Amino acid sequence: MGVVYSPLNSDLLTHFSTNDLFQFKNGIKGSGSLGFQPSISSSSSNQENYSPISKIYLIEWHNSSFAEILQTKSDIDSFQDDDLLTVSIARPTNDEFIINSPIVDPFQ
Template structure:
């Protein structure tokens, strides 16, 4: 009888230990954004700039690593992410609308490394949610927004995208 009690205790300990280890395993938070007019999920894991890393880490309550060498990535290795500095309030890093991505996985231009493009509405009262690169570029062409490229690179793999997921 005592033997079975010990076996039960050992099995319970192993199961509990496994459950605790599973619950405590690190996880990178998913973030909502837009691509081709649809809602997507993505992560930001590393960034070339320490101030941006601090902002993103605070946004998701998870560390975003600083890798200065990312800023040296050639343009052929970069896609774009449009981040809004004003406009419609939302879940973006500056507390405005979610980020907008170009080039989904499976497209010729897909790259997890993203060149940061900061979008500022000239007239914040006229701001609206933009959900695609095409809409962002059209707003720029119409003189509604200004796009600034500070030279920051962020590793932002997509988790879901139109027609796909990891």
């Protein structure tokens, strides 16, 4: 994965307007970027607080046999509270990073 360093955007890491994007490291195989279920965003493009700037988190099931398709941030929180999965910030270069990745509804 090529990640371009952009120091002008580094302040966005702590800005309230960033979106959280959750990607799955294991679990149910699917069309997600890591080969498992699709990513979950903390907001959608029709919400007032939506931003195309996202901080990436990785979800890892403790036991893949208990994996279920999750659909919302609330689902993630619930399974994390039950100690069925771990959520960690993605650090491909040993640093936090953000991406500019607008959500586009293909049916609009």
